[in-house]
Amino acid sequence: MTNLDELRTRAAEALDFPDVWTRHAFEAVPRHQFVPDTVWVVEDGVYRPFSRQDAPDRWARLVYNPTQSIATQVDDGAPALAGGDVPTSSISEPRAVVSMLAELDLEPGHRVLEIGAGTGYNAALLAERVGAGRVITLEIDREVAVGARAALHRAGYGGVTVLEADGEQGWRRDAPYDRLVATASVTSIPWPWVEQVRPGGLILAPFRTAFCPHGLARLTVSGGRAEGRFAGAVTFMAVRGQRARPRISEVFSAESWEESRESKADLDVAMLLDPHAEFAVGLRLADVAHWSQDGGHWWCSRDSWAYVADGAVYQWGPRDLADETAAAVAWWTDAGRPELFDFGLTVTADGHRVWLGDPSEAWPLAAA
Structure with a gap:
């Protein structure tokens, strides 16, 4: 035994x-x-x-x-x-x-x-x-x-x-x-958490976006906000009230496939295998789900989808999600390929903002 x-x-x-x-x-x-x-x-x-x-x-x-x-x-x-x-x-x-x-x-x-x-x-x-x-x-x-x-x-x-x-x-x-x-894990830090932690206290929460499942927010509460850098790349199941699956069945159909815009791929999807790249792109496209399937790659938002396989891109809806991903990867590369730990999060009663290096240069986190 x-x-x-x-x-x-x-x-x-x-x-x-x-x-x-x-x-x-x-x-x-x-x-x-x-x-x-x-x-x-x-x-x-x-x-x-x-x-x-x-x-x-x-x-x-x-x-x-x-x-x-x-x-x-x-x-x-x-x-x-x-x-x-x-x-x-x-x-x-x-x-x-x-x-x-x-x-x-x-x-x-x-x-x-x-x-x-x-x-x-x-x-x-x-x-x-x-x-x-x-x-x-x-x-x-x-x-x-x-x-x-x-x-x-x-x-x-x-x-x-x-x-x-x-x-x-x-x-x-x-x-x-x-x-x-x-x-x-959460896609947004509930405001009651910030209200219930003393000034100088810490909030530690696994953090995910629709695009990227891994992250760990370590936030200090002070001055009516919670702010700090990401401290790790852990993956946890979501809290029950923030569960979400890609809405692909709501936007994809045979008709939308026929209507989709076809072009040559301008995205090296292998870049997304880097966990730091995936995390960074997720912060830029927090409301966009991405997954691989049968050799291809899918993207999905509330009103758009994209599919890449064999060097071809198919996109439908008001957004060009594969192009947005390519732009986000280029942004990450131009920024010097920062690691997950270089990014931070600020939470106020008005919402969430994410930043790279300097909190004063933050951008809004899109709602998933």
Whole structure:
């Protein structure tokens, strides 16, 4: 039988801990106590249930894989008989968890609001640093919240407050907080988060655009705004209120294909394989979805689409999305190919603005 404590020790040895406390927390919190006996794994493109009882050693290795996240719920708890389509709750990979904890700059005694309890594991790690009674975690899904609360009690972190609530609204009753951390991604920072963090406090949230799924916003609250640079390239599932899929079925049809404008490709789509280029283009075209499929590339906005394959471009609607992407890539190249970390975000009650290097030269972030 696999020794779970030994696996946790091995995982700790494989991780790059930025400070002493994050390693202590990882070694102290039994991750396996926060993973359900039945999880979801991808088989033939579909999420299927996987039971600890059927393969305990495989389950244990999955739990303590440093680079493996685990889906603990799919399709909001109502998967089809054939299997699940979309993961809707998970326990994040240890590598991402540790890096985000380090970015929080936590000190003992800080009051922390977590958005997205999930299994409760991250809240337990937070509690190791600040004390269980200083952590409030919100979970929109009742069943998930019940599971997180039970796991925290079993593992000795019953002092953490788990509330069934819409995380986008925060939890005003116990504000202000020193830190607010989200474990689900957003395309816009909810204004209640800014209002509920004290001046000088931090907001840390996975951030995505319709174009690019990865990003991590680290914002300091001050003077009626939250502002800061992007601190990483993590990818998380979206908060429930900001889920969105490309609207391709609403704008693409046989008729629009016949009406599309055809031209030669003036875009090296391979450039978008660079995560920094993809992120930068996403900030310029935040409302445009992009994905590859069967050797071609698609773009889609509310009223336009584009398709590139075999050196040809097909575009339809009032916008030329492939051309806009080419212009954004050229802008990024002319700017010296800046990294994700060179960009920043400013959030005010009036909206979001993004910038490269200098906040005074920001541009509006388009709504996805």
